[in-house]
Amino acid sequence: MAIMEKAAPATRWRRPTSxxxxxxxxxxxxxxxxxAEIWDPIFLPSPGRVWDAFVYSVSEHNGTPGYQGYYLWEHLWASLWRILRGLFWAIVFGVPLGxxxxxxxxxxxxxEPYVDFLRALPPLAYFSLLIIWFGIEDSSKIWLLFIASFPPITLATLAGVRRIPGEYLESARSLGAGRLQLVLHTVLPSAVPDVLTGIRIAMGFAWTTIVAAETSNGIPGIGGLAWATKKELLTDVAIVCVITIGLTALALDAVLRLVExxxxxxxGRQP
Structure with missing residues (x-):
């Protein structure tokens, strides 16, 4: 045991270095x-060129900020705000339903079969319907992100509640807990690890869906900016968007791990 305790800090110290x-x-x-110029720079721009694209995206040029009239952080915040709203409503409805x-x-x-059906659908399969029903503004995008996030949260909550040992519930009942008290003080606290896992998975789904959500009227938006780069073959800008999305997603996942x-x-979950 002592050897394991001594080795653990060394492992933690090695992670940042690795x-x-x-x-x-x-x-x-x-x-x-x-x-080596094996491929044309359009297909593989150099790190320096990508860095220049990043600098351009956070700078002002002839009175116009960044790309598409917005700074990179404005694109990122627009997407993040859509994701947070979609995820919020997925939690509000998904946890109680689970x-x-x-x-x-x-x-x-x-x-449950309908929840599984939604989970299996790719976002672009129903995004056109959402645009027809809710228009091209943020409402259709938030609905898309909600539908992408809702099933994993619901199913994770369902699994977490069903895994609660029966003796926990019987003990609470024997102490006089009513149905509401049982849910609030025994069921939900016991299911929190699975709920948080569902939220982490849903957050990942939301980020993978954001480009699809912002293909229509998605500016400002980091997904919309990534989608717009295809018109002018701006590979360096596309890579900036990909890196920004990836780093932001990792940061949010780290926050959720900390909350957990x-x-x-x-x-007993390892960080």
């Missing part, structure tokens, strides 16, 4: 391939 080393290797390989599906078998038999460690330290 990540930094992998980034350096990636940049070196990328730079070497670009310098509890109901787990505790009421007849409702689960009727509703704070709320459910007993879950």
């Amino acid at each position: 990540v930094l080393l992998s980034i350096v290797v990636l940049l070196a390989v990328w730079w070497a391939l670009a310098a 509890v109901v599906l787990a505790t009421v078998a007849p409702i689960r038999a009727v509703i 460690r704070v709320l459910v330290p007993w879950s």
Whole structure:
């Protein structure tokens, strides 16, 4: 045990070094391939060219900011705000529905197949319908992100509630807990780890959906900017968008991991 306790800090210290080393290797390989000009710069721009595109995206030029009239952070915030709203409503409806599906078998038999059906649909399959129903403004995009996020949260909550040991519920009932008290003080706290896992998965789905959501009237938006680059073959700008989306998604996932460690330290999950 002592050996394991001594080894753990060393492992934690090695992680940042390993990540930094992998980034350096990636940049070196990328730079070497670009310098060798194996492919046209349109297909593989150099790291320096991508950096210049990033600098351009956060600068003002002849009175016009960045690309498409917005700074990069304005594009990012527009997308993030859409994602947060879609995810918020997915949590509001998905968590209660997951509890109901787990505790009421007849409702689960009727509703769960529809949740599975939504989970299996690719976003572009129904985005046209959402545009017809809600227009090309933010409403259709938020609905799309909601539908992408809703199933994983619902199903994760359902799984978490069904995994609660029966003796926990019986103990709460024996202490006089009513149905509402049972849900609030036993069911939901026990299911929190699975709910948070569902939210993390849903956040990932939302980020993979944002480009599809912003293909129509998506400016400002980081997905809309990435989509717009295809018209002028701005590969360097597209890479800036991809890196920005990836780093933001990782940062948000780290926040959710931190929330998980704070709320459910007993879950035993490793950071």
